[in-house]
Amino acid sequence: MLPSTVYNRLLSAYREDRPQFFLLVDPDKADPAQLPGFVAEAQDAGVDGFLVGGSLALLPHFEECLRSIKVAATVPVVIFPGGLHQISGEADAILFLSIISGRNPEQLIGQHVLAAPMVHELGLEPISTGYMIIETDAVTTTEYMSYSKPIPRGKPEIAAAHALAAQMLGMKLVYLEAGSGAPQSVPTPMIKMVRELTDIPLIVGGGIRTPEAAAEKVAAGASVVVIGNYFEENGNLVQLRAFADAVHGGRAQRITEI
Numbered sequence: 001m002l003p004s005t006v007y008n009r010l011l012s013a014y015r016e017d018r019p020q021f022f023l024l025v026d027p028d029k030a031d032p033a034q035l036p037g038f039v040a041e042a043q044d045a046g047v048d049g050f051l052v053g054g055s056l057a058l059l060p061h062f063e064e065c066l067r068s069i070k071v072a073a074t075v076p077v078v079i080f081p082g083g084l085h086q087i088s089g090e091a092d093a094i095l096f097l098s099i100i101s102g103r104n105p106e107q108l109i110g111q112h113v114l115a116a117p118m119v120h121e122l123g124l125e126p127i128s129t130g131y132m133i134i135e136t137d138a139v140t141t142t143e144y145m146s147y148s149k150p151i152p153r154g155k156p157e158i159a160a161a162h163a164l165a166a167q168m169l170g171m172k173l174v175y176l177e178a179g180s181g182a183p184q185s186v187p188t189p190m191i192k193m194v195r196e197l198t199d200i201p202l203i204v205g206g207g208i209r210t211p212e213a214a215a216e217k218v219a220a221g222a223s224v225v226v227i228g229n230y231f232e233e234n235g236n237l238v239q240l241r242a243f244a245d246a247v248h249g250g251r252a253q254r255i256t257e258i
């Protein structure tokens with residue numbers, strides 16, 4: 001049996017074809033006092049995990065947010081770091097992200113050299129992730145802050161070659177990112193081609209605002225669908241279950257409709 005780590009949980013879900021629905025919590029938009037209730041509600045609705053982080057940090061309460069989430073969380077809580085300021089032992093794991101779509105050495109290896117000793121010392125589980133920013137009609141915060149050129153959205157083969165290289169380099173996850181609040185999500189043919197060429201879990205996020213869109217990402221091959229912005233509106237929380245059901249049942253419409 002695989003040791004119980006966050007990565008092995010993701011890997012088992014991938015191998016057993018159980019798509020996962022993760023929420024992104026941006027600490028700049030969160031009230032720590034509200035987080036335990038939000039987390040409990042999300043889990044009841046079927047959320048499988050939480051990513052916590054963001055490209056910017058305007059408020060100094062990252063760790064407080066993590067602690068508040070952990071009060072109620074029974075599912076993995078994973079740091080999605082915007083930089084070195086978002087490393088903490090309060091989470092279950094950290095996505096050790098290399099922005100492989102760009103050629104900015106700081107985002108490929110520089111920041112990681114600074115982060116690694118801290119992650120090690122904290123005993124935090126690092127999950128090495130080949131992270132790709134995918135072009136949309138807007139320049140997203142992720143793209144701007146990372147000085148990383150996105151992959152053209154009409155070129156699925158470029159994304160697939162990057163994903164394959166990430167897998168060959170030993171990375172454990174591939175993450176296709178349109179950017180938080182992006183006007184378009186990652187194109188379905190790109191997800192499909194990355195899925196066909198690789199056999200590690202594939203995370204897809206950015207600009208997903210309907211259960212149908214979430215299901216479409218899963219049908220194309222996403223192992224984990226991440227949604228942030230849409231659930232920052234309180235009124236949208238009633239739809240959590242519809243999204244969770246769409247992700248969990250999304251394999252049913254596989255491929256024939258794409």
Ligand code: 1GP
Nearest residue numbers: 180181205206207228229
């Ligand atoms: C996670 O950045 C995304 O990959 C979240 O994007 O906020 O647009 O859902 P949204």
